[in-house]
Amino acid sequence: MRPTTIDDVPLIDALADVFCRYGYEGANLNRLSEASSLKRASLYHRFPGGKDEIVEAVIARAEERYQAIMAAAMEQGDPAERAGRVAAGLAEYYADGHGSCLIIALSLSDDEGRARGGDCVTGWAKGFARIARDAGMTRAKAKAVSLDAVAQIEGALVISATTGETACFERALARLPAQLTTLD
Amino acid sequence: MRPTTIDDVPLIDALADVFCRYGYEGANLNRLSEASSLKRASLYHRFPGGKDEIVEAVIARAEERYQAIMAAAMEQGDPAERAGRVAAGLAEYYADGHGSCLIIALSLSDDEGRARGGDCVTGWAKGFARIARDAGMTRAKAKAVSLDAVAQIEGALVISATTGETACFERALARLPAQLTTLD
DNA sequence: GTCTATATTAAGATAGAC
DNA sequence: GTCTATCTTAATATAGAC
Secondary structure (H helix, E strand, O other), X not given: OOOOOOOHHHHHHHHHHHHHHHHHHHOOHHHHHHHHOOOHHHHHHHOXXXXXXXXXXXXXXXXXXXXXXXXXXXXXXXXXXXXXXXXXXXXXXXXXXXXXOHHHXXXXXXXXXXXXXXXXXXXXXXXXXXXXXXXXXXXXXXXXXXXXXXXXXXXXXXXXXXXXXXXXXXXXXXXXXXXXXXXX | OOOOOOOHHHHHHHHHHHHHHHHHHHOOHHHHHXXXXXXXXXXXXXXXXXXXXXXXXXXXXXXXXXXXXXXXHXXXXXXXXXXHHHHHHHHHHOHHHOOOOHHHHHHOOOHHHXXXXXXXXXXXXXXXXXXXXXXXXOHHHHHHHHHHHHHHHHHHHHHHHHHOOOHHHHHHHHHHHHHHHOOO
């Protein structure tokens, strides 16, 4: 896509928000149009492949942001410090709990959506597990605590999306460093 | 609704599964028809109000099952025993993690769906908090651990729905008694 | 009570003016 | 690059036979 009057990044972010809030099936072109301040036909000009191409762009941007968070967090420091930076990155990504999770939103469609959501979850957990392994955990233990941590954060985002209560999300992130590094 | 060839309960359960898997918007009448083995027109005969009436029936049944689980669990025993029975009830409800969460599915629609999901989450957490209070926790602490426990279970259901991995869900339930009763 | 057939409305997608 | 207008397809909903 070439440069345009409204930049790609804010456009894709606005579109992503619709998918997060309404799910894949609920993100119809009227809602996408309204959220992006572009008419339906203009969206087709930017994304000739229609809704499919839009969702691919949204997923790609989310992946990109996730990779950036992990890369920045893993640069230096001990495992607990790295986990703390991951938590800080996720806090920003999810607007301190006011955002919703794209993985969940896209999982609620067909089997392909669920599979892609699963890949994201697995990738996310693998990043966490690397920290846990560095902290000295066995492979099995690292996998378990990582999945539990992902679940805690995902669940907290469900809580905040439905109730508006973000304290649960904040606790999940605050707990992350100890959770990934305590050997008990 | 009067008695019919296919009973209401298995019918509503089959319909509920579609909402859980595809979300509110993704649960179209073709999918509902296929899952229930009833043609679209027959669904309208059973639920004259259409999709809205179907989803109300699905929610009512879920509420009913949740209330039954809590009532049975709270009958007797100390807090940890009660929490154990809640966990057992939830394990059955969610088919040992192979089921999906209706709350999440219905939240991914409009603001009303989110609000209703929030009410369910809050009601669920309140049940947990009663156990935690009985175990001697302060009101604030009981609220926090209860919401955290709900988040852990909800998140685990996201993990299992997307990856097929149910161990996370099992751990969340196994942890529940200690989580709701440990005063630390 | 369930079905086939059909009407109605909304969603996805395209054509062509500016 | 964005728009209005339009087409096409799929969804919701109804009518009437069996």
